[in-house]
Amino acid sequence: MAICAAREIRDREIAFIGTGLPMLGGMLAKYTHAPNCIMIFESGVVDARPKRTPLSIGDACLVPGSVMLCGLTEVFGLIMQPGYVDVGYIGGAQIDRFGNLNTTVIGDYHSPKVRLPGSGGANDIGSLAKRTIIMMKQDRLKFVEKLDYVTTPGYIDGPGGRERAGLPRGGPSCVISDMGVYRFDGATKVMYLDSVHPGLSVDEIRRNVSWDLEVAPTVRKTKPPTKRELQVLRTKCDPEGIFLGA
């Protein structure tokens, strides 16, 4: 997933990075095909060059060697809201066909089955970045017909949904799960399967989505990790195995 995430960043882009796999994706991109991409963290770091794997978005190791330190208000208010962020990464506990995300509750809001952390910066990233990349694990309980709570808008109710709500731009460009990569139809704004991770079939993936999944006529196998990608990931991005496991 981290490798797929890295491949979505183009060189010289401004990327807004969260904790965990997105961090590895950003670092991997920077060490491979996108050396000039700029990583921004919501705690207030611009163009971080961490020398170890950060445990959180506020990790002090993001500070030495960065180009600017400010605060949450400034990175969201001066960089994200006016439209200078090309790509933002977010995760979710539930997603629907329009790429709307829930990270707030499972079950009824006022007496939930599981209380999750909530938006944090996710809603801001999903609302204001030029495009967002969603990373999450997949099963039928996560890829759902209807969300229990809309924490972060995707395309809301389809074409024109974001515009009607008053959002200035953006929307998800892809969803990277542990089973495949999904993109969104330009006209209907509905998610479709674009590539299948090695070792899985389209049928298996369909069984892990609770709506009738659309599949690209050109659906292909996800390009397997290259030796270089794996090597950089393990030796430079997460040598301690904090996110990748030992």
Add this chain to the structure above:
Amino acid sequence: MAEPEVSSKLMPLAEAVKKFIPDGCRLRSGGIAVRKPFAVIYEIMRQRKRDLTFLMSGWTEDADWLIGAGCVDKLEGSYLGLEALGLAYCYRRAVEKGIPRKVLIEEYSNFGMTMRFMAAGMGLPFMPVKSQLGSDLLAVESFRHPKAQVVEDPFGSGEKVALLPACPADVALLHAQRCDEDGNTQVWGQIGDDLWGTYAGKKILLTVEEIVPTRVIRRDPNRTIVPGFRVDAIVPIPFGGHPYQVQGYYDTDRAFRKDYAARSTTLEGWQGWAEEWVYGVEGHEAYLNKLGEERLAHLRAKPVMSGKVNYGY
């Protein structure tokens, strides 16, 4: 020039918490994973404060502990979890099962919360944002009615914005690297929501790693984020941000955080942890003794010094 008066703001931790954090107050904490005022959080628990409304952009262990201890009944904020270490279980038990008591949360996004603090800090009733539109953050209310309003630009562009109400605090906590005896406060590293969150406080309770002579502050005034006249109480408290990090002073105690994350998943585990690290510990000094010099030495930051600038003219 007359001699400046000696500061009366300096006080011990227990006295500051007793004096400035009454039951039922609106309390702002901060730090977004850096410079969190944990020593104050521990002391609030030891003094068994009640009915606090806790305000913040991104809570982690700080809010989870206060909720587990039954100190909080309302929250206004955006995130409560242990980041890469998982969910916050005291929070889950409180919301899902009312253990030890039910808490209510009014939710906004991170940017939304910091703009609410900015409004309070600037003396304005609200601030507009372009996020949160089209989401349940605007549609679902808990205890603030209304929690937000969507309006069209009154100047005719047709653009929609969400207006969010100011979020004033009775007292704002800030943990900083250093200040002088008047409370002129300097921080460096990430600022998180500390700038606006601190100014949202009618009163400011400051904890610092060290007190320095005022000439140290005046030699580098660009690093100051709060002038002393806004600060009401100063508590010098080395390692006051443990188990989190303070840039230039110490690193995160990852083992401590992992231990908490594992033990707090059950009620019994949480109670055992709180007894061991909060209620069974007399104060901050006893806490540091319990951690031990070897552990603290291991956490101390290695020097990465900044360059110097010329303030001359």
